[in-house]
Amino acid sequence: MAKKNKTAITPTREQDYPAWYQEVIKVSDMAENSPVRGCMVIKPWGYALWENMVREIDAMFKETGVKNAYFPLFIPLSYLEKEAEHVEGFAKECAVVTHHKLEKDDKGGLKPAGKLAEPLIVRPTSETIIGESMAKWTSSYRDLPILLNQWANVVRWEMRTRMFLRTSEFLWQEGHTAHATEQEAKERTMLMLDVYTKFVEEYLAMPVIRGRKTVSERFPGADDTTCIEAMMQDKRALQAGTSHFLGQNFAKGSNIKFQNEEGEEAYAWTTSWGTSTRMIGGMIMVHSDDDGLVLPPRVASAHVVILPIFKKDGDNRAVKESAQDLKDALEEKQYHGRNVTVEIDDRDIGGARGWDWVKKGVPVRIELGPRDMAQNSVFMARRDEPSSQKQSMNREEFIGQITDILDNIQDNLFNRAKNYREENTFEIDDKKAFYKLYKKARGFDNGAFVMAHWCGSEECEEKIKKDLSVTIRCIPFDSSTEEGNCICCNNASSRRVLFAKAY
RNA sequence: CGGGAUGUGGCUCAGUCUGGUAGAGCACAGCGUUCGGGACGCUGGGGCCGGAGGUUCAAAUCCUCUCAUCCCGACCA
Numbered sequence: 001m002a003k004k005n006k007t008a009i010t011p012t013r014e015q016d017y018p019a020w021y022q023e024v025i026k027v028s029d030m031a032e033n034s035p036v037r038g039c040m041v042i043k044p045w046g047y048a049l050w051e052n053m054v055r056e057i058d059a060m061f062k063e064t065g066v067k068n069a070y071f072p073l074f075i076p077l078s079y080l081e082k083e084a085e086h087v088e089g090f091a092k093e094c095a096v097v098t099h100h101k102l103e104k105d106d107k108g109g110l111k112p113a114g115k116l117a118e119p120l121i122v123r124p125t126s127e128t129i130i131g132e133s134m135a136k137w138t139s140s141y142r143d144l145p146i147l148l149n150q151w152a153n154v155v156r157w158e159m160r161t162r163m164f165l166r167t168s169e170f171l172w173q174e175g176h177t178a179h180a181t182e183q184e185a186k187e188r189t190m191l192m193l194d195v196y197t198k199f200v201e202e203y204l205a206m207p208v209i210r211g212r213k214t215v216s217e218r219f220p221g222a223d224d225t226t227c228i229e230a231m232m233q234d235k236r237a238l239q240a241g242t243s244h245f246l247g248q249n250f251a252k253g254s255n256i257k258f259q260n261e262e263g264e265e266a267y268a269w270t271t272s273w274g275t276s277t278r279m280i281g282g283m284i285m286v287h288s289d290d291d292g293l294v295l296p297p298r299v300a301s302a303h304v305v306i307l308p309i310f311k312k313d314g315d316n317r318a319v320k321e322s323a324q325d326l327k328d329a330l331e332e333k334q335y336h337g338r339n340v341t342v343e344i345d346d347r348d349i350g351g352a353r354g355w356d357w358v359k360k361g362v363p364v365r366i367e368l369g370p371r372d373m374a375q376n377s378v379f380m381a382r383r384d385e386p387s388s389q390k391q392s393m394n395r396e397e398f399i400g401q402i403t404d405i406l407d408n409i410q411d412n413l414f415n416r417a418k419n420y421r422e423e424n425t426f427e428i429d430d431k432k433a434f435y436k437l438y439k440k441a442r443g444f445d446n447g448a449f450v451m452a453h454w455c456g457s458e459e460c461e462e463k464i465k466k467d468l469s470v471t472i473r474c475i476p477f478d479s480s481t482e483e484g485n486c487i488c489c490n491n492a493s494s495r496r497v498l499f500a501k502a503y
Numbered sequence: 504c505g506g507g508a509u510g511u512g513g514c515u516c517a518g519u520c521u522g523g524u525a526g527a528g529c530a531c532a533g534c535g536u537u538c539g540g541g542a543c544g545c546u547g548g549g550g551c552c553g554g555a556g557g558u559u560c561a562a563a564u565c566c567u568c569u570c571a572u573c574c575c576g577a578c579c580a
Contacts, residue, residue, distance in 0.1 A: 159576095159578060172580070309539055350541080
């Protein structure tokens, strides 16, 4: 017997949170770094998770009347110039295509040739090119609203990257809508934020705080940016989705005009909203532990893994068949719109096999051997409980209860995360206490979520960001108005906002 | 783009100071013993030491240039 580690992952979360995060991704077999700078390879176990997420949230979009479409990867450079703030916001991180072919150079290598008349940028987001189409499609108020979404990859040439959280290329969905009235566009902005909230909380089991971004944190070109913010285990905040009210800014830039019921020419009101593979990074950081990945059942790449226990002299064929029968019985069950998915792992690699699946985060592990067969039972372990806590269950009972067990795990993950956030969220009114909390923040302990008063000035926001690298994550919708004094300048304030260190 | 570091089997690294046959652990393959909490033994496959030049009888090791990556800043879903 080799000596046992205390945890499957080293370092642990407390020892080195960023290294732990990378290690979870590696040992769970979700993704790995690619030879291309800042980009990642999403492996089948990680991609299956993404596919599950896509399927669920896509259905939710469609329920609100949104239809999917697809627009080009390349955007003419001039399009990006159509909205002033938008150019400003994205210009520094765009990949630019300037040539359209390769020629042999004198060293036997290749060099770009065939210079393009107008450079193309690889989309960092598609407001401008979709706006171009919307302008073409819109001539009457009867053409509105246009409710579009596209699933796509986008490229943002970030300086520093981290798998899932910030990669140069990432997968996402971007919704784009155009409306005849301001009111309707604003309602759509909130409706999509509701969809994100529901998805992230119910499927990813991540509790979020909904709110509005401050002016300085707004999407470039938006009149209003709303968001959902979640707390990671290191007490930093991660934005898990955004929905923007773009006013008429992009409509004017792209010339999205129509004749209203009165026969007058008017600009449309547009929105855009997105979530990305970044949600996976958030999900990892919220639920996973020192033994590896923990997957919420509703999006898990697989729900159950069966580990047949073979005896040297026993009838292994019977165990194998029994495992297959169990898999078949479980897979007939429906769990939130899809069949229960079951893996059988019969590799002959000893105890390492079980740990593999702990590290991969599969919600339920079943050991099935001759002893269980004799008793018509199964030996079950749940990923949300300590890995030693296995229990014997009657086989039929287990099959009957599988969806309840999965729901129970799902709820447990959500409640655990919610409690953690609540335990680490404080109202602070004293500037010294506020500074003290964040001054010591580093590594695993990044302070807390702090609800504090803010006068509304960019100066105070900027000062706190500079002093503590703490930002206003959002002005929460559900915090009631309350008289107080700005945590920074002590001027009058009418409501608390959410402060935190952010990813 | 500033500051710091590193490039050696798939991975993590030793060897470089002081030049002399390319190493270890893990992973992988085969065989045997194991197996309900992370197994062990034996055998084996795999690297022209990031690249180009130079010094030398001889370069992973010294020199010059170059490329790439990582970490710390400014930017961000």
